[in-house]
Each structure stands twice: as structure tokens, then as C-alpha cells.
Amino acid sequence: MNLILDLLFPNRCLGCQNIIDANDAVCDACVSLIDFANFSFTETNLLEQKCRLLFPTEKAVALMLYQKSGLSQKIIHELKYNGRSIIGKTLAKWTVEKNILSSFGIDIITSIPLHPRKQKERGYNQLHHFVEYISKETKIPYSHNLLKRNFYSKPQAQKDREHRSEIKNLFSVQCAIQDKHILLIDDVYTTGNTISSAAWELIKKGNNKISILVMAVDF
Template identity: 50%
Template sequence: MIIDFLFPNRCLDCNQLIDKEEVVCELCMDKIRFSDHHFFESNALKEKATLQFPVENAFSLMMYEKESLAQKIIHQLKYNHRERVGKILAHWVSERIIFHDKPDLFVTVPLHHKKLKQRGYNQLHLFANALSEYYQIPVSHTLLRRSNHSRAQAKKNQTERLKTKNAYQLTETIRDKHIVLIDDVYTTGNTLSNIAWEILNNSTNVKISILVMAMDV
């Protein structure tokens, strides 16, 4: 296509020409710090999250550091409208998780409508929709509603992060489900903790697991 000729796809790290369906070249893949997490076993993410709310399983695809390749990849999806990055990340997850006992539902963390309007899309939808296709597990983008508008977690100080309590509301009652909450980067865990407790306190017989693109180290 003409657009591919005029704007060829290049590796995010070394700028080498790559296939249009890729985000980094094969050599730079080795620079991505993938986690050694197993969804059904204890790991660093599960240990951190368990301190804040009951967690069935937990998985982080990558380890997140400032100026790292993981950060560049997520920012391409989050801010630069590169939809295929969500599919690529989902594919990498599918290579690492095999569900012997499938969860019932994927649920994405919602954006406030003001931020959604500014950005034009929720990057988690692209990622979660691809995961839903891979695993044939339903995904909901409407189970949760964001009730207030605030700065990104990474730009908040500790006091501001604690004020995110009650920022999310459940839109319907859930019963007898294993829900996997999907987010981009796990930092303090406050966002997922608030959401998890909102679900647990307003549902019956629900288990919560988490799946994130990266875990802040």
C-alpha cells in the first residue's frame, strides 16, 4: 500500500525497518524485560497485590522502568494511536498463558469520559479485545464506570493516589464469576485495589485475578 511505502514501520528502539505487524525487530526483542510470571503460580505481582485485596491469580507481561523499551511500547499504544501494538501485546500474552480453567470474564479499567474524549480511545480495549479473541473469553468495557477525572497515577504523589478511593462504580451486580481485571501498568496497585473491592463488596461469590501489560519496578 502507498501509506506503507510513505510511512514504513520501524523498530521502536533501533529504527530498523520491520514488518508492519511488528513493533520491534528480532534483535531488540531481547532488550524487553519480560517477566517470569506464571498466571497460576505465586509471583512478585501477586505478592504485592495480595497485600491490598484478595487475588486469585496475577500476571504481568513485562517489567516497567522509565526510558525502557517496555515503556516505549506501552506509550505507543496509549498515546500514539498504534492499535496494532495492543494486538501484539495480546499475542505475547497468549504465548505465555494457557488457561486450563478459563476465567469467566475479562474486565478493563475504564477511563473518565473527559480523558476518553481527549485521547479518543481507551488503549485497554484494543488489548483486551485481542485477548478475548485469542482465548474466547468474553470481555466487558462497561461493567465499571469511572466517577471522577484525575491525573494519571504515574503523575500523582502518594497523597493524591490515596484519594482515588471510590473513583469507580459497578454498573451491575455480578454472581458466581471469576473476573480478570486488565490494566496497562501496575504501579502502587491503588487503582486495581479500588476496583477489586468495589466488585467484591457489591457481588456474590466472585473471584478476582489481574493481568497487566507491565509491572512498575
């Protein structure tokens, strides 16, 4: 069945539209057109500086720069809204290959959760493949259940600036975790309000330290 579907509806590169492997997002040639952030855990960067204005941050890195109408936007959109959860693994591979992340004393990896209703509608959390691959390659354990999203809401991109600030008590910590260095992962960093809300809950509930990894940052 999969072979028939591949023949009838072949996967095409989000950049040039050439036919590519079903698990890929872009062809090898178009990878060079992606605006990679080229951040490193060993150097301070603008994302890290922005995070530190909102909450205590050990390190913060991004894989890509989020360019509207660019390849990074198309890749994230396919991952989140078009059922292409496997793209998360591709992004994780790029993260590992570019060596932007080090263990840096990190104890556990977790990600921003979806509300259960939103995850049921979408069928998956777009961050899970990404987290699992990063965990496998770095040998750092992960948890998909460390945080819970308390409210069902519109996607952050659809909210006006006033509503974006209304995120108090958006998350709660589900598991006892104390004095750990947590790598918190999200897809796109925009205002930082969502990731800040999650980070503060982890900090307050257990005196934990937080580092950040995002697939893309929108400056």
C-alpha cells in the same frame, strides 16, 4: 492512501529504528531485548503477593517488567499516547504465546476504564484490543462496560504520592454480576491503588473473585 503514508512515514522499531510492519512495535531481533516477567498462573510471584496486600487476589500476572527508558516503557507510551492502539493486540499475542495465562475458571474479562472525557481526548481505550484478543484466544467472554470511572483526573504517573491515595469511589459497577471469577486487566501496575479500587468495587458489589493481568509491572 495508507501505502503512501507508509512510504512517507514508515513505521520504525522502537528499539533499533529499522523499518518494520505498520502494525508492529519492535522487530523480531529487539523482542529479545524486552524484559518479559515470565510469570505464570500456576506459580506465585511478587506481583501476586503485592496485590494480596491490597485486596483478595486469586492470581496475578504481568507480561513485562516496566523498565524506565527501556523498551517496555517505550511500547506502553506508544500504545497510550501516540495513537498506536494496535500495539495492544501485539502485547496480547505475546501474552498468549508465552502461556502466562490460563482460563483458571475465569468467567469474564474486563479492564480498567478511562473516564469518557479522557477516552474522547485519546480516541480509544488502550486496553480494548488487548482484552478482545485475549478473549478470542481463551474463549472467555469480555465486557468493556462492567466498570465506570467516576472522575476525570491526571494520569497516575503525574500524581504525587498523597494524591495517589485519594481514589475512594473512583469506580462504580455498571452491570449486575454475582459470584463470578473476573480477570481484571490494566496496562501498568505501579502502586496498585487504581486496580485495587476497581477490584474492591467488583468484590463488594457481587461477592466476586478477582484475578489480575497487566501489560507491565513497575517494581
